[in-house]
Amino acid sequence: xxxxxxxxxxxxxxxxxxxxxxxxxxxxxxxxxxxxxxxxxxxxxxxxxxxxxxxxxxxxxxxxxxxxxxxxxxxxxxxxxxxxxxxxxxxxxxxxxxxxxxxxxxxxxxxxxxxxxxxxxxxxxxxxxxxxxxxxxxxxxxxxxxxxxxxxxxxxxxxxxxxxxxxxxxxxxxxxxxxxxxxxxxxxxxxxxxxxxxxxxxxxxxxxxxxxxxxxxxxxxxxxxxxxxxxxxxxxxxxxxxxxxxxxxxxxxxxxxxxxxxxxxxxxxxxxxxxxxxxxxxxxxxxxxxxxxxxxxxxxxxxxxxxxxxxxxxxxxxxxxxxxxxxxxxxxxxxxxxxxxxxxxxxxxxxxxxxxxxxxxxxxxxxxxxxxxxxxxxxxxxxxxxxxxxxxxxxxxxxxxxxxxxxxxxxxxxxxxxxxxxxxxxxxxxxxxxxxxxxxxxxxxx
Amino acid sequence: xxxxxxxxxxxxxxxxxxxxxxxxxxxxxxxxxxxxxxxxxxxxxxxxxxxxxxxxxxxxxxxxxxxxxxxxxxxxxxxxxxxxxxxxxxxxxxxxxxxxxxxxxxxxxxxxxxxxxxxxxxxxxxxxxxxxxxxxxxxxxxxxxxxxxxxxxxxxxxxxxxxxxxxxxxxxxxxxxxxxxxxxxxxxxxxxxxxxxxxxxxxxxxxxxxxxxxxxxxxxxxxxxxxxxxxxxxxxxxxxxxxxxxxxxxxxxxxxxxxxxxxxxxxxxxxxxxxxxxxxxxxxxxxxxxxx
Numbered sequence: 001x002x003x004x005x006x007x008x009x010x011x012x013x014x015x016x017x018x019x020x021x022x023x024x025x026x027x028x029x030x031x032x033x034x035x036x037x038x039x040x041x042x043x044x045x046x047x048x049x050x051x052x053x054x055x056x057x058x059x060x061x062x063x064x065x066x067x068x069x070x071x072x073x074x075x076x077x078x079x080x081x082x083x084x085x086x087x088x089x090x091x092x093x094x095x096x097x098x099x100x101x102x103x104x105x106x107x108x109x110x111x112x113x114x115x116x117x118x119x120x121x122x123x124x125x126x127x128x129x130x131x132x133x134x135x136x137x138x139x140x141x142x143x144x145x146x147x148x149x150x151x152x153x154x155x156x157x158x159x160x161x162x163x164x165x166x167x168x169x170x171x172x173x174x175x176x177x178x179x180x181x182x183x184x185x186x187x188x189x190x191x192x193x194x195x196x197x198x199x200x201x202x203x204x205x206x207x208x209x210x211x212x213x214x215x216x217x218x219x220x221x222x223x224x225x226x227x228x229x230x231x232x233x234x235x236x237x238x239x240x241x242x243x244x245x246x247x248x249x250x251x252x253x254x255x256x257x258x259x260x261x262x263x264x265x266x267x268x269x270x271x272x273x274x275x276x277x278x279x280x281x282x283x284x285x286x287x288x289x290x291x292x293x294x295x296x297x298x299x300x301x302x303x304x305x306x307x308x309x310x311x312x313x314x315x316x317x318x319x320x321x322x323x324x325x326x327x328x329x330x331x332x333x334x335x336x337x338x339x340x341x342x343x344x345x346x347x348x349x350x351x352x353x354x355x356x357x358x359x360x361x362x363x364x365x366x367x368x369x370x371x372x373x374x375x376x377x378x379x380x381x382x383x384x385x386x387x388x389x390x391x392x393x394x395x396x397x398x399x400x401x402x403x404x405x406x407x408x409x410x411x412x413x414x415x416x417x418x419x420x421x422x423x424x425x426x427x428x429x430x431x432x433x434x435x436x437x438x439x440x441x442x443x444x445x446x
Numbered sequence: 447x448x449x450x451x452x453x454x455x456x457x458x459x460x461x462x463x464x465x466x467x468x469x470x471x472x473x474x475x476x477x478x479x480x481x482x483x484x485x486x487x488x489x490x491x492x493x494x495x496x497x498x499x500x501x502x503x504x505x506x507x508x509x510x511x512x513x514x515x516x517x518x519x520x521x522x523x524x525x526x527x528x529x530x531x532x533x534x535x536x537x538x539x540x541x542x543x544x545x546x547x548x549x550x551x552x553x554x555x556x557x558x559x560x561x562x563x564x565x566x567x568x569x570x571x572x573x574x575x576x577x578x579x580x581x582x583x584x585x586x587x588x589x590x591x592x593x594x595x596x597x598x599x600x601x602x603x604x605x606x607x608x609x610x611x612x613x614x615x616x617x618x619x620x621x622x623x624x625x626x627x628x629x630x631x632x633x634x635x636x637x638x639x640x641x642x643x644x645x646x647x648x649x650x651x652x653x654x655x656x657x658x659x660x661x662x663x664x665x666x667x668x669x670x671x672x673x674x675x676x677x678x679x680x681x682x683x684x685x686x687x688x689x690x691x692x693x694x695x696x697x698x699x700x701x702x703x704x705x706x707x708x709x710x711x712x713x714x715x716x717x718x719x720x721x722x723x724x725x726x727x728x729x730x731x732x733x734x735x736x737x738x
Contacts, residue, residue, distance in 0.1 A: 205686030256598020258687040409688040
């Protein structure tokens with residue numbers, strides 16, 4: 001081989017490498033979006049910090065792509081119904097906002113498109129997408145069903161222990177409780193006095209009762225909604241122990257706790273009337289803002305206490321997925337938006353604006369962890385959660401209503417824990433039988 | 447002399463109303479009846495099938511349905527008589543001569559509760575009745591009464607819904623009865639007041655007969671309103687705590703909009719419609735005939 005040949009070969013190799021690098025570098029949002037400029041997307045948002053952060057980021061996306069994102073803000077309680085009706089009627093929504101417990105419903109009905117469709121499309125997939133950067137638990141629980149990913153985690157929560165350091169210190173504690181038993185035996189009695197309460201557990205009869213109250217005391221005690229055969233596990237000794245613990249803990253909570261939703265609970269904490277709450281990470285900005293919290297300077301965050309079976313904290317959150325009812329251009333534009341708003345590149349900005357990204361890389365920055373006190377606890381919680389904290393199958397909307405009714409009846413003492421759990425179990429099994437889980441028509445996926 | 451109106455004229459006058467009623471009333475009703483005979487769940491469209499009267503059998507043997515009906519009936523039995531008594535007292539006061547400015551202001555203020563959106567009334571109650579931060583408990587504290595757990599206690603929550611319903615709808619009853627009192631011929635009233643000094647006698651024998659149509663209207667409208675009472679308890683208590691304020695309309699909404707079981711919710715609605723029609727016919731039969 002002569003010199004000329006050598007140079008040519010190197011140039012060819014370099015050219016090929018440059019070309020390859022060039023083709024990666026060539027992917028830009030602007031270029032990818034060019035065919036879809038002028039496309040309008042319809043999506044539902046909630047009135048929560050993560051959505052407000054995304055709304056503040058929207059102008060940047062719209063300027064870069066020419067794609068318009070039209071969002072409608074609805075209360076959480078209406079979000080499922082609005083979307084179900086829209087998808088059944090073949091409506092306007094191009095992007096689905098999916099709470100983790102709606103995932104089975106949306107996937108089984110074919111209302112959302114698997115992410116693979118877009119990830120395998122070089123014109124649409126951002127080379128920097130890096131799916132492995134999402135917390136695996138969150139990507140699995142919020143965005144996937146039966147091994148197929150549909151949505152990218154967007155508005156992400158874990159249950160955290162918010163505690164009032166000043167109240168704890170005044171009662172002689174220099175750290176938060178590590179276990180639920182400590183809450184019951186030590187922190188509860190010491191902090192419940194003079195019209196103040198040690199703990200508030202939001203338990204209103206809606207999804208709050210199922211997710212924040214009932215399920216929160218099943219898992220750390222080794223209980224669960226269902227056993228391996230999909231029969232009720234609520235009367236198992238572990239589930240009963242957890243529910244009994246919740247009942248006993250009520251003496252350290254404000255009266256009328258069954259009427260407390262998130263707003264009342266966060267408010268009670270922010271007013272300094274309650275020393276500890278277990279709430280979603282999304283409420284961080286509310287309790288540390290002096291405008292909405294009297295105890296902003298005293299707020300500290302820790303992972304939820306552990307039970308006999310471990311931490312297993314409350315898990316909740318939303319993914320965004322492309323709606324199958326959207327036309328081709330809307331689907332492509334929808335994917336570009338979802339990919340952009342949940343991207344690694346935007347995670348820091350989203351966090352600073354009040355959102356909670358599910359990107360591991362975003363939390364690696366020690367400076368951010370110092371600014372946002374919930375980060376270490378959040379990262380720890382997302383290592384220990386269970387995806388089926390609430391079953392995510394299509395029957396959850398029916399089952400959660402049963403849990404809400406009987407869960408509050410148990411707390412009010414209208415039925416015994418055993419009787420209430422038995423009632424929920426029987427009704428839950430009837431729903432599952434009707435759905436076909438017991439005769440092999442449906443796989444036992446939750 | 448009577449003028450015969452042509453069929454065309456009749457059709458021209460009645461047609462638009464009948465057409466509108468058919469579109470917005472009859473067609474959806476027939477659709478609901480049809481769907482009530484199916485298993486029809488919005489999230490399980492693949493399983494949709496004709497089930498005959500199965501949904502009706504399920505509803506009629508469902509304890510939750512009858513408990514909700516019982517709660518609704520109890521609300522009606524307590525709230526409506528109180529509204530009628532209070533409304534009648536207000537109407538009689540406003541019917542008396544004199545105090546024109548006071549009466550005008552009262553009439554105006556009576557419209558306010560009715561003009562407030564139901565859902566807003568419920569949200570207001572939720573905030574005002576909050577045990578810790580609500581204005582009502584604060585006011586009770588001024589007079590030395592311990593704060594009351596209005597929303598978190600089943601009995602108190604039920605009472606709170608009743609009181610809120612009375613607050614919102616007593617003015618409506620008062621205005622209807624006031625209109626009824628204005629139909630009493632003044633000369634008869636004057637003659638009666640010359641005959642007796644007893645206000646009760648005048649009310650019982652002179653004014654009340656003229657109020658019967660108004661009372662029947664109140665009963666029919668308030669029955670229908672109570673049966674469909676949804677917005678206020680939903681925003682106030684969401685049917686809780688437990689099932690304490692799960693009235694029939696709240697239950698139907700839960701089944702239809704949250705469990706998406708449209709077939710079952712349609713069957714519940716049709717049964718409720720039948721109850722409403724029967725009650726309306728009973729009112730007309732037993733009360734309205736007195737003034738025929």
